Amino acid sequence: MNAVVKAIFFDVFGTVVDWRSGIANAFDQAFAKSGADIRARDLADAWRAEIAARLLETAGDAADEARYVPLDTTHRETLAKVLDDADLAHRLGARERAALERAWESLRPWPDSVPGLRALRREYVIAPCSHGSISMMTWLAKSAGLPWDLILGADLARCHPPASKVYTHCAAAIGLDPGEVMLVSAHNRDLDAARAAGLKTAFFSRPKEFGKGQTTDLAPADAWDVIAFDLLDLARHMEASLI
Amino acid sequence: MNAVVKAIFFDVFGTVVDWRSGIANAFDQAFAKSGADIRARDLADAWRAEIAARLLETAGDAADEARYVPLDTTHRETLAKVLDDADLAHRLGARERAALERAWESLRPWPDSVPGLRALRREYVIAPCSHGSISMMTWLAKSAGLPWDLILGADLARCHPPASKVYTHCAAAIGLDPGEVMLVSAHNRDLDAARAAGLKTAFFSRPKEFGKGQTTDLAPADAWDVIAFDLLDLARHMEASLI
Numbered sequence: 001m002n003a004v005v006k007a008i009f010f011d012v013f014g015t016v017v018d019w020r021s022g023i024a025n026a027f028d029q030a031f032a033k034s035g036a037d038i039r040a041r042d043l044a045d046a047w048r049a050e051i052a053a054r055l056l057e058t059a060g061d062a063a064d065e066a067r068y069v070p071l072d073t074t075h076r077e078t079l080a081k082v083l084d085d086a087d088l089a090h091r092l093g094a095r096e097r098a099a100l101e102r103a104w105e106s107l108r109p110w111p112d113s114v115p116g117l118r119a120l121r122r123e124y125v126i127a128p129c130s131h132g133s134i135s136m137m138t139w140l141a142k143s144a145g146l147p148w149d150l151i152l153g154a155d156l157a158r159c160h161p162p163a164s165k166v167y168t169h170c171a172a173a174i175g176l177d178p179g180e181v182m183l184v185s186a187h188n189r190d191l192d193a194a195r196a197a198g199l200k201t202a203f204f205s206r207p208k209e210f211g212k213g214q215t216t217d218l219a220p221a222d223a224w225d226v227i228a229f230d231l232l233d234l235a236r237h238m239e240a241s242l243i
Numbered sequence: 244m245n246a247v248v249k250a251i252f253f254d255v256f257g258t259v260v261d262w263r264s265g266i267a268n269a270f271d272q273a274f275a276k277s278g279a280d281i282r283a284r285d286l287a288d289a290w291r292a293e294i295a296a297r298l299l300e301t302a303g304d305a306a307d308e309a310r311y312v313p314l315d316t317t318h319r320e321t322l323a324k325v326l327d328d329a330d331l332a333h334r335l336g337a338r339e340r341a342a343l344e345r346a347w348e349s350l351r352p353w354p355d356s357v358p359g360l361r362a363l364r365r366e367y368v369i370a371p372c373s374h375g376s377i378s379m380m381t382w383l384a385k386s387a388g389l390p391w392d393l394i395l396g397a398d399l400a401r402c403h404p405p406a407s408k409v410y411t412h413c414a415a416a417i418g419l420d421p422g423e424v425m426l427v428s429a430h431n432r433d434l435d436a437a438r439a440a441g442l443k444t445a446f447f448s449r450p451k452e453f454g455k456g457q458t459t460d461l462a463p464a465d466a467w468d469v470i471a472f473d474l475l476d477l478a479r480h481m482e483a484s485l486i
Contacts, residue, residue, distance in 0.1 A: 150380075
């Protein structure tokens with residue numbers, strides 16, 4: 001199977017980086033001098049939920065490039081709603097708010113992510129292929145030390161995962177057929193879409209992504225091509241399959 | 244000046260990699276078993292001239308995204324013409340011809356290129372921003388070990404350098420103003436266009452790019468922001484300016 005895989009695409013938020021701790025820390029920092037008594041993790045969860053809802057709203061328009069909205073805009077607009085809902089907007093200076101809007105560009109990788117990516121990069125072209133804009137993914141990679149070969153994803157295809165077109169468009173951009181590409185994600189739904197598009201699939205769970213009460217994506221929901229423990233373990237699987 | 248530079252874009256063919264030796268070698272390899280008596284460097288020069296002429300033809304349509312032609316297509320079509328003109332097409336098998344069409348993806352870097360890029364990558368986002376397609380630049384980087392942060396260029400902007408729009412579009416794709424980006428090229432014409440687009444500019448000469456008889460781009464044609472000896476020297480200039 002792996003003989004034909006030439007490139008590996010990645011979901012990023014949750015799969016490669018820990019968004020929840022990072023966004024909670026960003027809320028803490030943004031309000032540090034304000035005296036406001038905030039619940040940073042609840043705010044992080046609320047923001048994530050608003051973003052997911054917004055992406056779901058536009059999912060039906062996935063094929064309509066003219067209506068494509070970069071995730072940067074979605075982050076800005078949903079943050080405004082979260083701050084309003086929590087009656088916190090007036091407690092935040094312009095500079096703190098701007099930093100919070102871009103907090104997704106300085107999240108930390110899970111401990112296995114960077115060594116796993118470095119190992120995979122030796123044999124495969126590796127690239128993020130997620131909701132993130134080219135800009136967001138570039139600065140996140142710079143901050144977190146993610147050694148991508150190039151940045152792919154929503155901006156390039158002008159539609160958002162899980163639209164299959166994201167994956168086929170990005171494979172075509174590097175001259176590959178879908179079957180020559182594998183998608184790696186800790187979210188079963190992404191892999192459904194990638195398999196439908198003809199890509200190979202690899203899953204591992206990130207049981208800490210949503211905090212202690214996580215109930216989703218704790219296990220593979222289908223017989224994905226590779227099921228691993230984490231990104232470093234995936235690299236070992238792929239290495240072994242080359243022998 | 245450098246305090247505001249956050250990203251550095253690069254011309255690639257000639258500036259970062261030695262296309263002429265590489266393409267001449269590719270012609271030698273392609274015809275090795277054919278018994279044909281070829282002049283590999285002349286064929287390389289002829290191919291390069293056809294490509295340049297074709298790019299010039301479409302330069303006036305640079306703003307017309309619908310008429311954008313990826314360099315992969317141009318390479319394929321101009322190679323066909325070069326082989327026909329030299330009465331060599333019938334001496335080449337399908338496999339050899341396919342390898343030759345993609346020879347631009349396995350060129351060698353100049354000796355200073357990789358260490359220079361590695362040094363620059365520590366402080367700046369670095370990306371190719373040239374005529375090359377995303378696909379071509381990805382596989383070339385993989386082959387030559389070019390440590391780009393991401394791949395930018397003609398495919399992303401859907402127009403070719405020296406159209407200024409290539410540079411402004413690619414700066415915007417990573418969320419930067421043109422003045423926060425520097426273009427590096429061994430070709431004065433690229434730097435004219437980049438400066439017109441508001442970018443900073445850096446030049447060094449590649450006196451061996453076109454072989455012994457080279458008469459162009461041996462010296463800076465304008466007062467570019469940085470004038471260096473080679474890519475490693477450019478990295479030293481940029482490092483010194485940060486202190």
